[in-house]
Amino acid sequence: MSTTRFLTGITTTGTPHLGNFVGSIRPSVAASLTPEVQSFYFLADYHALIKCEDPARIQRSTLEIAASWLAAGLNPEKVTFYRQSDIPEIPELTWLLTCVTGKGVLNRAHAYKASVDKNTAAGREQDDGVTAGLFMYPVLMGADILMFKAHKVPVGRDQIQHIEMARDMAASFNHLYGEHFVLPEAAIDDHVATLPGLDGRKMSKSYDNTIPLFSSRDQL
Structure with a gap:
């Protein structure tokens, strides 16, 4: 019987919150127990550098998120569990994929377009404050x-574009150099809950509206 590979990661930019647990950690642990599934889970500390310039915060978040996954029941003996920066081949592959990815594709990435639109609305130059890291984010995710x-990548609907980009990168590379990569597919589970944050929007570190997973009673 064939084995299906699943891959998912969490960006290490802050304290894990209830939204992470419900949307990623809990379903990941459940998926790791599924027969005929090979699971890969990683701590996305390179991705964190795009949003956070505080190395101590990233290091602390990495440990907290790893502890959260383990506390939720993830068994490292049954899955591949790793920190992104511990795999030197990932940035190497990122460069190789950069060389087969058109700039026009990256111009259409949602995160980059959102930054451009925000600058345009404010009357600023389109790329004001936009780093190359933000622009190249989809290529790093493709390398991951x-x-x-990976055959399947569990994501929310707002992340489908990144999986489609990864498919395009794989197809371009395979066309030029032979069949090296699997064409991944987004795994959308509409039954996975999305928790509202303290302000009613989706709970997210970006919105600063989260409830930390391990808050003390006094903090709650």
């Missing part, structure tokens, strides 16, 4: 996925 030849 293609490195381990």
Whole structure:
């Protein structure tokens, strides 16, 4: 019987919150127990550098998120559990994929377009404050996925574009150099809950509206 590879990661930019638990950690642990599924879970500390310039915060978040996954029941003996920066081949593959990815594709990435639109609305130059890291984010994500030849990547609907980009990168590379990469697919689970944050929007570190997973009673 064939084995299906699943891959998912959490960006290490802050304290894990209830939204992470419900949307990613809990379903990941459940998926890791599924027969005929090979699971890969990682701590996305390179991705964190795009949003956070505080190394101590990223290090603390990495440990907290790892502890959260383990506390929720993830068994490292049954899955591949790793920190992104511990795999030097990931940035190497990122560069190789950069060389087969058109700039026009990256121009259409949602995160980059949102930054451009925000600058335009404020009357600023389009790329004001936009780093190359933000612009190249989809390529790094593509490398994360293609490195381990993942078949399925559980994501929210707002992340489908990144999986489609990874498919395009894989197809372009395979066309030029032979069949090296699996073409990944987004795994959308509409039954996975999305928790509202303290302000009613989706709970997210970006919105600063989260409830930390391990808050003390006094903090709550």
